[in-house]
Each structure stands twice: as C-alpha cells, then as structure tokens.
Amino acid sequence: MKKGFLISTFMVLVIGCSVISHNLESSEPIKIAAVFDLKKRLSVLDIPASRGAIIASEEINSSGGLFNRDIQLIVRDTGSSVNKIRQKIEQLIYMDKVQAFVGYSDTNYVLAANPPIQAARLPFISIGATSPRISGGLDGGETLALAAFGDNAQAAVAAEYAFSQFGSKAIIVFENNKDYPILFSRYFKKRFEELGGQILGSYYFVGNPPAFAPIARQIKKLKVAPDFVLLASMPVNANMLIRQIRLAGLHGPIIGGDSMDIAEIHKVNPLEVGQIYYTSHAFLSRENGSDKIKSFIQKYKDRFGTEPENSFAALGYDALMLLVEAARRAESLEADKLMAAIENIRNFESLTGAMTYARGRRTPFKPVSIIRIGSSGPELVDERMPEKMPIP
Incomplete structure (x- = not known):
C-alpha cells in the first residue's frame, strides 16, 4: 500500500475525530505553520519570506502574544512537488496540530497546499501568491487570503507606467507552464491595449533553461521594433532571458513583475543600467524608507x-501580522470568523503599504512599487495604485 494512501486515509479519520482545537483559554502556545520552498526553485523568494515571518513572530511574542499566549511558529520546508507539499501539510495539520498557516511566494505552491488546509477548515494567509482568482473562490478555497496584491494590479501598473514612459508598441515574452507568468502577461496585454497600446508579438517558452532560439528567430523577423519588452517569467529564468532578449537585438527597456525582485537582477550587467524595471511589493531602503521599514531592516540584519x-521578506512579516490582526478582531482563530474579519480590514498599515480588503475579495488593494536598476542597484521610480484593473 502506498504511503500517500495511508496519509490520505489518516486525514479522513482524524477529521472525523476533530483533532483541531480552537480553545483560546489554553495556556499552550498557538501553533502556526509557516510553509516554504527553502531549497528548490523558489527559495530565492521563500527564504527571505520565512525570515520576515520569524521576525514578526518574535515581535508578537515580545508584545504579549495572541490571546495572551505565545505563538509557536513552525517553519517547514515542504519541497516543491505537489505530493510532497500535501504530505507535509497533512503532517502539520494532523500530527503537529497547527491552528493556522502562512506561507509560499508563488500561486502554484498555494494551489498544491490548499486542498488539505481547506478540508481541515484552517485559515491560510498566502505570503506572495498573486493570482487574484485564488482568494475569491474561482481557483481557491473559502479559508484563504492573500497578503500580496493581485497580478491584475501589478500588471495594470506595469502597463500604465510603460505606456506613459516607454511607448505604445511592445512585445511579450512569457513562461507558459506556471500560473503567475501566464496571468501577469494576460492582464498586462488587456490593460495595455485598453490604453491604446499595440502588442507586436507574444512569445511563450517552457522549460528550465528555456529554449529561446525559436523566439529569437521570430523577434528578428519583426518589421517594426518594439518600444520595450514585457518579460513574465519565474525567478530562476529571468536573468538568462534578459541576456537572450539582448542577443536577439532588442536593447530597449525591459519591464517585469515581482518575480524579478532577486539578487541576480539587482546585480545586472552595467550596460543594462536604467533599462531594467519591475513591479514590487515594497522598496526597502535605509535612506528613504519609513521608520517602520528602517526598524525592520535593522532587525533583519541583527537576526540573520x-x-x-528582497520585498518578500517584508511580505512574510506582513502576512503573519495580518493573520494576528484578523484573529484579534474576530476574537477567534476559526477560519470563517477570521476570513470575515479580513474582509472588513481597511487601511491596515504594513511594511508593503496600507492594505484594504473588500467583501468577497481577500486580495488586498495596496500600492505597487516600480523599481529600476540603477548604477548602484535598485531604485524606486514610482509607487501607485492602478488606474484600472482587469477583472480576474
């Protein structure tokens, strides 16, 4: 008999036995799972996110905890395969007996983890997933909320900024086997064309490393040069794709989404200075940041x-703070009450901007930062809300 079958059978049995308790009178620590990919493709985002969550848990406990109880943050590396993710999630629910989840910087990981969490009716705050569909019941569950803005928001801001600053003609290069790049490029195209922009070509790739040669041949056949390139890829491929786009003869601006907020992009070739842009959740700066951001930067450095x-460290912090704020408002860790409390949150001050939710919509309205790679690294060039967002 296979191990996966045993775990699934065990899950069904323990659900019937109600092993998950929401007793707030206990003096035991409140167990919250923080789940990540700490060794594989998304570790470049998930390691900072996990560290941000750790700092938040330490701040919460030093201030009295939640319901006069300490938080025990159980940080768990779940790997990257769907089967392993679900196995680790079920262990956290039915063996560790956690009462809530935060975690992951990518939509596909959240979709893999979501079914057992929903089955156990536990609250789940995604740290960095950006699909606006998964928190509204389209592709997700009833006990899930996002701490990050949606892809429709960051794509709209990228389109509006690019149209006003770069020009009206673009090509799109996107990865075609992950939710984030597909949705980001789709929403960008919709908003850019609404503004009067023209997409000269839309080219997709799959694989790691990507097979770019067929795309390069198509780009070289363009009769009109684009004003810029929209690049939608996962972090592991971004820097390589920038080099390939240049080898294909395109030397204008390249703009991407939050997946480009990584060290490999920050240290880009000096010839690219002023030509690489991306949307981000926050600009963490000692010089220009708020007092709260400066304090976070110092605590992070002291601790790690x-x-x-990158900004996913701030998102990790914000996600746990959001969970605790909602639990306090709901006076409960029960998922339905906690999600209802989130939907009533307005202008919740966080490291990544004031967060506002709406009834039936647990993806926050919040500002989007636009970062440019300058001679000394990333620099903030704009921060704005989208003028108009595509419908999820």
Missing part, C-alpha cells in the same frame, strides 16, 4: 546577518 534580500 544580512539586510533583506
């Missing part, structure tokens, strides 16, 4: 020996 690698 380095400053935050």
Whole structure:
C-alpha cells in the first residue's frame, strides 16, 4: 500500500475525530505553520519570506502574544512537488496540530497546499501568491487570503507606467507552464491595449533553461521594433532571458513583475543600467524608507546577518501580522470568523503599504512599487495604485 494512501486515509479519520482545537483559554502556545520552498526553485523568494515571518513572530511574542499566549511558529520546508507539499501539510495539520498557516511566494505552491488546509477548515494567509482568482473562490478555497496584491494590479501598473514612459508598441515574452507568468502577461496585454497600446508579438517558452532560439528567430523577423519588452517569467529564468532578449537585438527597456525582485537582477550587467524595471511589493531602503521599514531592516540584519534580500521578506512579516490582526478582531482563530474579519480590514498599515480588503475579495488593494536598476542597484521610480484593473 502506498504511503500517500495511508496519509490520505489518516486525514479522513482524524477529521472525523476533530483533532483541531480552537480553545483560546489554553495556556499552550498557538501553533502556526509557516510553509516554504527553502531549497528548490523558489527559495530565492521563500527564504527571505520565512525570515520576515520569524521576525514578526518574535515581535508578537515580545508584545504579549495572541490571546495572551505565545505563538509557536513552525517553519517547514515542504519541497516543491505537489505530493510532497500535501504530505507535509497533512503532517502539520494532523500530527503537529497547527491552528493556522502562512506561507509560499508563488500561486502554484498555494494551489498544491490548499486542498488539505481547506478540508481541515484552517485559515491560510498566502505570503506572495498573486493570482487574484485564488482568494475569491474561482481557483481557491473559502479559508484563504492573500497578503500580496493581485497580478491584475501589478500588471495594470506595469502597463500604465510603460505606456506613459516607454511607448505604445511592445512585445511579450512569457513562461507558459506556471500560473503567475501566464496571468501577469494576460492582464498586462488587456490593460495595455485598453490604453491604446499595440502588442507586436507574444512569445511563450517552457522549460528550465528555456529554449529561446525559436523566439529569437521570430523577434528578428519583426518589421517594426518594439518600444520595450514585457518579460513574465519565474525567478530562476529571468536573468538568462534578459541576456537572450539582448542577443536577439532588442536593447530597449525591459519591464517585469515581482518575480524579478532577486539578487541576480539587482546585480545586472552595467550596460543594462536604467533599462531594467519591475513591479514590487515594497522598496526597502535605509535612506528613504519609513521608520517602520528602517526598524525592520535593522532587525533583519541583527537576526540573520544580512539586510533583506528582497520585498518578500517584508511580505512574510506582513502576512503573519495580518493573520494576528484578523484573529484579534474576530476574537477567534476559526477560519470563517477570521476570513470575515479580513474582509472588513481597511487601511491596515504594513511594511508593503496600507492594505484594504473588500467583501468577497481577500486580495488586498495596496500600492505597487516600480523599481529600476540603477548604477548602484535598485531604485524606486514610482509607487501607485492602478488606474484600472482587469477583472480576474
């Protein structure tokens, strides 16, 4: 008999036995699972996110905890395969007996983890997933909320900025086997064309590393040069694709989404200075940041020996703070009450901007930062809300 069958059978049995308790009178720590891919493709985002969540848990406990109880943050590397993710999630639910989840910086991971969490009726705050569909019941569950803005928001801001700053002609290069790049490129195209922009070509790739040669041949056949390139890829492929786009003869601006907020992009070739842009959840700066951001940067460095690698560190912090804020408002960790409390949150101050939710919509309205790679690294060039967002 296969191990996966045993775990699934065990899951069904323990659901019937109601092993998950929401007793707030207990003096035991409240167990919250923080789940990530800490060794594989998304570790470049998930490691900073996990560290941000750790800092948040330490702040919460030093301030009295939640319901006068400490939080025990159980950080777990679940790997990247769907089967392994679900196995680890079920272990956290039925063996560790956690009462809530935060985690993951990518939509596909959230979709893999979501079914057992929903089956157990536990609250789940995604740290960095950006599909606006998964928190509204289209592709997700009833006990899931996002801490990050939606792909429709960041794509709309990218389109509006690019149209006003770069020009009206673009090509799109996107990865065709992951939710984020597909949705980001789709929403960008819709908003850009609404503004009067023209997409000269839309080219997709699959694989790691990507097979770019067929795309390069098509780009070289273009009769009109684009004003810029929209690049929608996962972090592991972004820097390689920038080089391939240049080898194909395109030397204008390249703009991407939050997956480009990684060290490999920050240290881009000096010839690219001023030509690489991406949307981000926050600009973490000692010089220009708020007092709260400066304090976070210092705590992060004191705790981990380095400053935050990217904005996903701030998202990790914000996600746990959001969960605790909602639990306090709901006076409960029960998923239905906690999700209802989230839907009533307005202008919740976080490291990544004021967060506002709406009834039936647990993807926050919040500002989007636009970052440019300058001579000394990333620099903030704009921060704005989208003028108009495509419907999920």
